[in-house]
Amino acid sequence: MKPPPLDILSPSSLIEALALLSEHGDAARPLAGGQSLVPLLNFRLSRPEILIDLNRISDLAFIKDGGDHIAIGAMTRERTIEENELVRDQAPLLQEATTQIAHLPIRSRGTIGGSLANADPAAEYPAVALALEIELVTQSVRGERRIKAAAFFEDVLTTALEPDELLTEIIVPKAPPGSSSAFVEIARRHGDFALAGVAAQITFANNAPADVCLAVCGAGSTASRLTTAEEIILQDGVGVEAVKAASAAAAASVDPMSDLHASADYRRRLVGVMTTRALEKVVQRAAVTS
């Protein structure tokens, strides 16, 4: 239960970090908050020769108002995001999801960039990224790329990031006027990875859904959009029957895995239940705020 022998390099600038990553290639792994990577090292499930510690790069930790979006540095701590007023006001789905990540002492260290780049299928942030159509900015010595969330998550713990690339910035579109959101998840104990979770944001115009974004985590090899359920809500509204139909469609659309925490069938059922709860919460909040 101790990490394998390794070296830790601690660059103080992004340029330095990118050069190190380019130089060491596959032998190196970037170390963000370490709340997923260090357990993997302690279990010897990951054996990099070199860790490039990003924690001393202060330029990667920020939350900026970008007009129609919020720009968040990849090394921004989850705890900082959870407590940030701009995020609370303009990206409430991101804020609510953050409060459900693990426990407070984990969120003290865990970062948004680390969680997204780790791409755990049960993690909250990938589902939020898909629902909000977040853009991910990456950098390498070869230059900058902007990747849409829909093209970022490829498989279990696998993203579109190249070995020499770092995720540096997360572009979060602000919630549109008239929108309402909810993030719900279910876990066996508070703080455990979710067995299933749903991120929902609906924009209402004239009391009817004009834009519907639903994404699920914990129910497949990556988080995914619940497109069939979205279409049902968009066409039929948010009445009891439509919510029921959308939840059934959500459950039918996922392909979850069985593991020792839950069978695939049980997870599929939970996706339906979480979809219902998320939609009910969105509707409730829309009524309160409109």
Next chain:
Amino acid sequence: MTASRTISVSINGEVLTGDAAPRMLLADFLRDVLGKTGTHVGCEHGVCGACTIIVDGVAARSCLMFAVQAEGADIKTVEGLADGDDLHPLQKLFSEHRALQCGYCTPGMLMTAIDLVESNSSLTTEDIKVGMSAALCRCTGYEGIIKAVTAYAEQVHGKPVRQESDNG
């Protein structure tokens, strides 16, 4: 390349120095190099919370940080709570409410609770239950722990802890 480095950290206000190989976890550095054995090591993968300490003002798992990452950090551990024989208010409340039995989880419980209470002036009973679920106790049950932390929150913020949750 993986040779030991000399690391200086402030522990409970005192700057201490020791050597650590890059792979050494902060929890092991505190215990085995600096002799601060008050911080306990449980699961070593961030789940149990026994090794929770305060790093630069926030609670963190010392089994999920490397010692080299703590260079220059301001760390508070359970050893810094009591003033000689005079227990910290939260330690007194743990004793009064019988919030410990074997005591193995207690250092992590105390550091978790201090951060939870001192960083939030409007905690509810539900917040305290959720917050303290960050640390595992496998012998007393949580009743006494929740009572002690609730009493501490009331003491620190000078007002009763509300029953209802405000994050519905």
